[in-house]
Amino acid sequence: MAGGSWLQSLWGDKEDDKNPFVDLRKRIDSLFEDFDQGLPALAGSFAVRSNVSETDSEVCMTADLPGVEQKDIDVSVTDNRITIKGEKRSEKEEKKEDKGREFHRIERSAGSFQRTMTLPFKIDAETVKADFKNGVLTVTIPKPAGAVAETKKIEVK
Numbered sequence: 806m807a808g809g810s811w812l813q814s815l816w817g818d819k820e821d822d823k824n825p826f827v828d829l830r831k832r833i834d835s836l837f838e839d840f841d842q843g844l845p846a847l848a849g850s851f852a853v854r855s856n857v858s859e860t861d862s863e864v865c866m867t868a869d870l871p872g873v874e875q876k877d878i879d880v881s882v883t884d885n886r887i888t889i890k891g892e893k894r895s896e897k898e899e900k901k902e903d904k905g906r907e908f909h910r911i912e913r914s915a916g917s918f919q920r921t922m923t924l925p926f927k928i929d930a931e932t933v934k935a936d937f938k939n940g941v942l943t944v945t946i947p948k949p950a951g952a953v954a955e956t957k958k959i960e961v962k
Contacts, residue, residue: 853889853920861953864946866922871940878937880944882930887946890919926952 855868868889870878878891893916926949934945 853918855889855920857922862948864924864948866944866946868920868942868944869940870918870937870942873940875937878942880933880935880942882928882933885925885927886921886923887928887933887944888919888921889942889944890917892917 853868853870855866858865866887866889870891870893873891873893877893878889881888881890924946928946929949932947936943936945
């Protein structure tokens with residue numbers, strides 16, 4: 806195709822509002838721009854990084870919750886599911902000086918989060934312990950005696 810590639814003409818010029826691909830291109834461009842700032846601003850939520858470990862007597866779940874306050878965390882148990890949810894508050898600040906050429910911009914993402922884990926046994930809510938320290942939530946779930954006895958190792962050949 807003379808004067809440009811077929812992909813460029815299909816994708817469209819950013820100024821061409823009649824082309825249906827222009828809106829798609831703007832959305833994709835926006836997605837990549839927001840990615841550098843963190844996707845939470847886009848979705849109103851953020852991913853909770855967590856680890857799950859296990860011993861013969863308990864399951865332990867740790868979740869990284871930087872910038873979240875203890876009062877904004879909720880841990881609940883329903884049958885064999887444990888749910889961690891909460892909210893991170895937003896903080897935006899912009900400062901500007903024209904003559905001293907000093908510009909500052911501080912942004913922090915905000916949103917809600919929820920993480921649910923299903924276990925192969927009924928959870929006794931009275932025995933679950935949750936501890937929040939230095940932005941890390943640690944939830945310890947003791948296994949009932951029956952769950953430990955039912956576990957059998959299978960030999961891999």
